[in-house]
Amino acid sequence: MLDLYSVGMERGLLYETIVTTRNPDGTPNAAPIGVICKEAHEVVVYLHQGSRTFDNVRREKRFCVNILRDPMIFVEATIGNLDPAKFQTPGQDFSIKGAEAFFSVEVTSEKLVQREDHMGTSTLNVVRARVQDVIKNQEHVNPLNRAIYGIIEALVYLSRIDIVSEDERKSYLEKLSETSRVVNKVGSEDHKKAMKKILEFLEK
Amino acid sequence: MLDLYSVGMERGLLYETIVTTRNPDGTPNAAPIGVICKEAHEVVVYLHQGSRTFDNVRREKRFCVNILRDPMIFVEATIGNLDPAKFQTPGQDFSIKGAEAFFSVEVTSEKLVQREDHMGTSTLNVVRARVQDVIKNQEHVNPLNRAIYGIIEALVYLSRIDIVSEDERKSYLEKLSETSRVVNKVGSEDHKKAMKKILEFLEK
Known part of the structure; x- marks a missing residue:
């Protein structure tokens, strides 16, 4: 089975990805999310309360991580109007068509934490999740690390x-x-x- | 013969590279320089008067472009103390050991232009150069584009x-x-x- 190292991720680094989830009405959602590679089969993400991704992951206990570099997909996922035609559902989860690679994860632990900064207090969900199938659409995958x-x-x-x-x-x-x-x-x-x-x- | 597309460059994009040149005393110099891919075998660079790279390219009419992502090499090339042991001279030109790829270029045209900004006036050399041998040290090369x-x-x-x-x-x-x-x-x-x-x- 493919692991995170097979898509170019390194332990301890944070990658800019698009996370896809299922909304309560069954439609897909996409959002740009930083994903930390913890181990070959484990990721950690910090999700902000108030976002759809936060709600969908709390409810579904799973999500899909898409590795890609298409700038318009990052923009449209951020402003919340990614065309539904850009999604696919090869298995249980939505993913992004044409991604360099994607993988589904299953939540193994969640921890709500309060974060205070100069903009006020916000709630984060610190989510650990176990990697399931990794699907590569090209041989060499280049996950985005800043x-x-x-x-x-x-x-x-x-x-x-x-x-x-x-x-x-x-x-x-x-x-x-x-x-x-x-x-x-x-x-x-x-x-x-x-x-x-x-x-x-x-x-x- | 390999061209710029074989190292992942695209026409019209500017890549962050390390340019290596020969100093008058025969020692190597390295500096971080943005390189524009013009065509399969042509690049353009903007060199600032006052830098060693500017002088060396004016004199030698050639330089080497190194594609790599090692952060310490970028830092040391910028602050001007890259260890001489990091260089190699496989042919006529210095290059950086362990680069993902590198290629020598020969200057085909130079144009000195004055640039004015809020920091004052500076002189730039707009250099067009023709790509010679492209050496790849790994199959998939990822040039840095910001x-x-x-x-x-x-x-x-x-x-x-x-x-x-x-x-x-x-x-x-x-x-x-x-x-x-x-x-x-x-x-x-x-x-x-x-x-x-x-x-x-x-x-x-």
Whole structure:
């Protein structure tokens, strides 16, 4: 049986995917969701209360993870009007037609947690789920991980920081700090080490 | 003979690569450079006056483009201390050991242009170059293109814009405008269409 490593995922990294679920009325839903590869057959996702995905996963205890890079599908899934013709139901679950790969998962544990930030308090469901069939539509699958892009963005800031005004410098340092947060959230040890090196270089 | 399409590049897109050149003293230089795939065997790069790459390409009329994703190599090439042991010279040119692929190019035209922005005036060399040997170190090569990451970043801003304060909203719109600029610079028609859809959605 294929596992997550067969679709290019690495343990501990977070990938940008489209999660498909079933609505109460039987129609499909799609949303962009970050999926953490925990083990060869285990993922973790953080779902926000108030979203359809949150409700559908609470109820159905299963969902499907689609790996793809089509920009319009990410946009339409986010603004909530992905054409129903873009879905298929090869088995029990909806998936996205033309995805590089997709896999169904079954929820093994859920934990509701409160998160407080400057925008207020929100409720998250921390969901662990076990991977079932992995379906590959192409031999080499490239799941989307943002870490290397964060590094490249940070290097753009780094290379400009000496030539910008004092005000811009402050804004660049804020952007770098946000980029560093993303890289540490989604990246591998190598990405984290590279980001650390950038911040150390800046301090000099 | 292998061409740029064989390493996953698409016509018109800009890829983040490491360009390696020879310094006047014969030592190798490496720098992160955006490379535009113009045709199967043609690239365009914009080189900034004041950089070693600018000088080396003016003098040698050739350089090597390395496709890789190792974050530490991007960092060390940017801050200017990439270990000499990371280079190899399989032929006439330096390249990076362990790159997914690399190819030498020969300059076919150069055009010095002045660019003015809020940071002042700078000189760029717009270099067209013809691709020679393409060396692949793995079957499937994934050159780094930032467009889909710009789209995902824009979607993160989009999904938060209704819940943030007025001040943050302004900063989000500025970030979106910068992200849109990047996507339009590096992306395909599909990426540009997706970004347009995001901006249209925001206007509603």
